[in-house]
Amino acid sequence: MNEVVRKINIDNRTIRLTKPDNYSFAECNKFLDRGYDDCLYTLEENRVLKPLKFHGKKTLISVSDDADNLVVEVLLGDLRRDELKKVGRFVSLWFDLERNLKPFYQLLNQDERLSYMVERYHGLRLMGIPDLFEAMCWCVIGQQINLSFAHSVKRQLVEKYGSYLKYEGQRHYLFPKPEILAGLSVEALRELQFSRRKAEYTIGIARQFAEGMLSKSALVEMENTEQMLSTLLDVRGVGPWTANYVLMKSLQRPDCITYGDTGLQSSLSALLGLDRKPTSEEVESFFDPFSGWESYLNIYLWRSLH
Numbered sequence: 001m002n003e004v005v006r007k008i009n010i011d012n013r014t015i016r017l018t019k020p021d022n023y024s025f026a027e028c029n030k031f032l033d034r035g036y037d038d039c040l041y042t043l044e045e046n047r048v049l050k051p052l053k054f055h056g057k058k059t060l061i062s063v064s065d066d067a068d069n070l071v072v073e074v075l076l077g078d079l080r081r082d083e084l085k086k087v088g089r090f091v092s093l094w095f096d097l098e099r100n101l102k103p104f105y106q107l108l109n110q111d112e113r114l115s116y117m118v119e120r121y122h123g124l125r126l127m128g129i130p131d132l133f134e135a136m137c138w139c140v141i142g143q144q145i146n147l148s149f150a151h152s153v154k155r156q157l158v159e160k161y162g163s164y165l166k167y168e169g170q171r172h173y174l175f176p177k178p179e180i181l182a183g184l185s186v187e188a189l190r191e192l193q194f195s196r197r198k199a200e201y202t203i204g205i206a207r208q209f210a211e212g213m214l215s216k217s218a219l220v221e222m223e224n225t226e227q228m229l230s231t232l233l234d235v236r237g238v239g240p241w242t243a244n245y246v247l248m249k250s251l252q253r254p255d256c257i258t259y260g261d262t263g264l265q266s267s268l269s270a271l272l273g274l275d276r277k278p279t280s281e282e283v284e285s286f287f288d289p290f291s292g293w294e295s296y297l298n299i300y301l302w303r304s305l306h
Contacts, residue, residue, distance in 0.1 A: 008088040010081060015072040015088045022101040024123025025065040031127050031299070034306055036147055039155040039173050040134075049075070050094075051165045051172040054086055060165045060172055063091055070095065076165050096125040096252055104293045108300075111289070113271050117300050126299055128249050132216035133209050134175040135250040136235075139242040140201045141194075149193075156192040178209035201237025208235065216250065225253050248295040256295045257287055267301040 009016040019025075033043045042049040047064035059077030063070060072091050079087065092098055108114045129135040141157070142150040161176040161184075181202060189199035208214040214235065219228050225247060232243040241260045248256040258264055265277045268286060272278060278286070290297045 008085060008092075009069075010084050010088070013074040013079075013084075015074075015084055015091070016069040017072065017088055017092055017097060018069055019065065020097055020100070022105065022123055023097070023125065025070065027121060027124040028095055028127055030306070031124060031303060036151045037155060038151060039158050040175060042170070042172060049167070049172060051174050052087065052090060053163075053174055054079075054083055057083070058163070058165055058174070059083075059087065060167050061087060061091070063095075070097065076167055090130060093130050093252065094128050096128060099125070099252075099254075101125075101296070104290075104296050107290055107293060114297075114300075117304070121300055121303050124300065124303055126248065126252060126295060128252055130250060131175060132214075132219070132246065132250045133178050133205070135246045136205050136238070136242070137175070137181070137202055139245050140198050140205065140237050143198065143242070153193050157189070157194075160192065178206045181206035182210040198237075204236050205238075219247075219251060225255050228253070248298065252295075254292055254295050256298065257283065258298055259283065263302050263305055264298060267304050271301075 009018075029043065029048065032038070032041065032048065040050070047062045049060060049062050051058060051060045053059075057077060057079070059079055060075045062073045062075055064073075065071060070091065072087060074084070074087070105118045108118050129138065137157075138150075138154060141153050145153075158173045158175060161180050162173045163176075164171040164173045166172070184203055184206075186196060186199040186203065189202060190196060194202065205214070219231060222228050222231065228247055228251065229240075229243045232238050232246060233240070238246075239260075241258050244256040244258050245261075247253040248258070259280060264283075268274075268278045268283060269276065272282065272286070274282075287294050287297060
């Protein structure tokens with residue numbers, strides 16, 4: 001995994017995470033801010049605000065940076081020191097700070113079609129969705145629709161069934177709990193512009209989480225990505241694209257490819273000079289030299305579209 005342990009310094013309500021080499025807060029923010037209306041974090045000029053919940057306790061944090069650190073400030077909530085450490089760990093996972101990107105950049109430099117990415121997108125990290133339930137629901141919402149509409153549907157869901165913290169007159173929303181969505185009817189989600197099939201999928205996934213049949217901790221304990229993919233593919237509504245996206249974004253598995261993703265196909269078609277979508281074989285052949293770094297190549301190809 002090429003991991004590097006982050007040092008976490010805590011001073012009152014401020015947490016400092018030493019920045020790794022090959023890291024850019026600005027580039028990560030560009031990935032978060034692609035012109036879509038995301039309702040689960042708020043981007044300001046030099047910081048990101050995000051509400052969190054740990055063991056029933058809500059907090060609102062801001063993330064910014066200085067010369068050496070990612071600076072996390074607790075804006076709302078009275079947290080103990082051990083809880084502050086969990087906040088630091090969350091941010092470290094969210095921004096994927098514990099990965100050494102040097103081997104990936106070496107691979108990019110070996111491909112003349114991709115070497116420009118090392119400088120142009122230098123420091124971009126795999127911005128995660130640490131909450132597995134949120135990641136799976138987001139994938140279901142986003143299936144076969146454009147991202148603007150998907151964000152609109154997500155906002156309706158979150159504002160109706162999620163909770164929020166209020167800070168300086170603005171609401172900061174948390175994703176709904178599985179137990180809440182598990183108890184909904186298909187018709188309730190249809191009112192939020194879900195298709196009938198997506199409403200069924202979302203409620204079914206929520207019930208599996210609520211009943212303990214599906215969890216992030218159980219997936220983490222599995223031996224390899226193949227096992228994790230097999231487990232997710234058994235869930236109704238989860239296909240190869242969703243399973244790979246979820247493992248990439250929530251478990252930060254390094255070896256995932258979002259087969260069938262429109263953005264990935266567009267990027268590869270341009271690079272390969274195709275006037276059609278690349279075949280699965282062509283996708284695999286392109287990714288083959290990047291074994292163990294497929295997830296990172298995937299997000300850098302997405303980034304190339306913006």
